[in-house]
Amino acid sequence: MAEEVTCVKRRVLLAIDGSKGSQNAFDWYVENMSQPSDIVLIVHLFGMPTLPVAGFGAAGVVLVDGYQEQVQTVYDKAMALASKYSTICSSKKIKNRTIVETVCGSAGSTICQIAKDEKANNIVMGSRGLGAVRRVFLGSVSTHVMHHAHIPVTIVPQKKE
Amino acid sequence: MDETPAAQEVGTTMQQSEMPVASTLNSRRVMLPVDQNEGSKRAVQWYVDHVCQKNDYVLLVHVFKSSILPMFANYDTDGTAMGGIEIWQSQFDDAQEAARAVIEEYKAILESKKVPYLTIARPGAPGQEICNIANDHNADLIVMGSRGLGMLSRTVLGSVSDYVVHNAYLPVTVVPPDEE
Numbered sequence: 001m002a003e004e005v006t007c008v009k010r011r012v013l014l015a016i017d018g019s020k021g022s023q024n025a026f027d028w029y030v031e032n033m034s035q036p037s038d039i040v041l042i043v044h045l046f047g048m049p050t051l052p053v054a055g056f057g058a059a060g061v062v063l064v065d066g067y068q069e070q071v072q073t074v075y076d077k078a079m080a081l082a083s084k085y086s087t088i089c090s091s092k093k094i095k096n097r098t099i100v101e102t103v104c105g106s107a108g109s110t111i112c113q114i115a116k117d118e119k120a121n122n123i124v125m126g127s128r129g130l131g132a133v134r135r136v137f138l139g140s141v142s143t144h145v146m147h148h149a150h151i152p153v154t155i156v157p158q159k160k161e
Numbered sequence: 162m163d164e165t166p167a168a169q170e171v172g173t174t175m176q177q178s179e180m181p182v183a184s185t186l187n188s189r190r191v192m193l194p195v196d197q198n199e200g201s202k203r204a205v206q207w208y209v210d211h212v213c214q215k216n217d218y219v220l221l222v223h224v225f226k227s228s229i230l231p232m233f234a235n236y237d238t239d240g241t242a243m244g245g246i247e248i249w250q251s252q253f254d255d256a257q258e259a260a261r262a263v264i265e266e267y268k269a270i271l272e273s274k275k276v277p278y279l280t281i282a283r284p285g286a287p288g289q290e291i292c293n294i295a296n297d298h299n300a301d302l303i304v305m306g307s308r309g310l311g312m313l314s315r316t317v318l319g320s321v322s323d324y325v326v327h328n329a330y331l332p333v334t335v336v337p338p339d340e341e
Contacts, residue, residue: 033212121211137328146335154333154335
């Protein structure tokens with residue numbers, strides 16, 4: 001952690017999706033940017049699994065039981081991921097909070113909304129996430145957040161391979 | 162400790178100050194590319210208020226447009242060029258002077274927080290030069306404004322910051338304009 005210089009209390013939103021890119025961004029923040037007075041908002045968005053339907057048309061049956069389990073699994077996984085980062089922060093004495101939410105539609109706009117609601121000072125995220133094609137330098141979520149967040153956004157690029 | 166270090170690199174000449182060659186533990190080389198617009202001032206102020214740490218070393222960079230030599234070449238009747246080079250030289254000098262003036266305002270902000278810095282003013286394409294300088298000087302982080310050249314109010318992310326985010330292989334913080 002760097003030595004304290006700034007007196008401004010920072011609320012840093014760290015967007016996590018389980019990809020190497022976001023892990024990289026997180027590590028970078030911890031090593032290069034974090035200060036004792038920071039409060040980190042660990043944000044993880046997950047998509048709800050699609051509702052499985054058996055049969056067609058009016059005779060279609062929604063498989064509710066299996067779906068409940070699926071939702072639970074996805075939710076547990078999301079919480080576990082967020083806790084993992086929370087634990088790392090706590091071990092380095094960085095104050096933190098986890099925010100785990102479902103995303104409907106745009107992950108980018110959800111992140112921007114959370115940043116607004118939580119009054120974050122800035123956002124730190126990777127340049128690519130789980131879904132992005134390798135050739136793309138800046139993934140869709142990062143691009144969206146960069147363009148629409150009204151606070152500074154730090155994009156941490158992938159490590160050169 | 163040297164309180165007001167100021168080494169200047171203009172064009173290709175560079176005066177060496179005691180500059181760490183690469184980042185040492187807990188020290189960062191932060192590059193602040195600036196132009197004369199509000200966005201840069203906001204970015205530098207934000208850096209100083211929110212990001213600045215002990216052992217930071219700032220690279221204050223300004224890339225200015227300079228016409229390719231010689232833009233005006235007057236030719237004599239027998240084909241010999243006359244006056245071209247001098248006009249270009251004086252234009253280049255004016256551009257350099259303007260560049261230095263731009264940098265002056267930012268130096269004051271950095272000096273108020275006693276941040277050591279190196280100023281670099283160079284002609285060229287802003288996006289590319291910023292990335293080149295970041296590589297040459299082993300920058301660890303770039304902090305810049307989002308809109309500068311062009312200043313179209315409908316463009317959310319300016320062309321230079323867009324280029325830098327896509328092409329610099331180091332973390333870039335883009336500081337947006339305040340919400341209107």
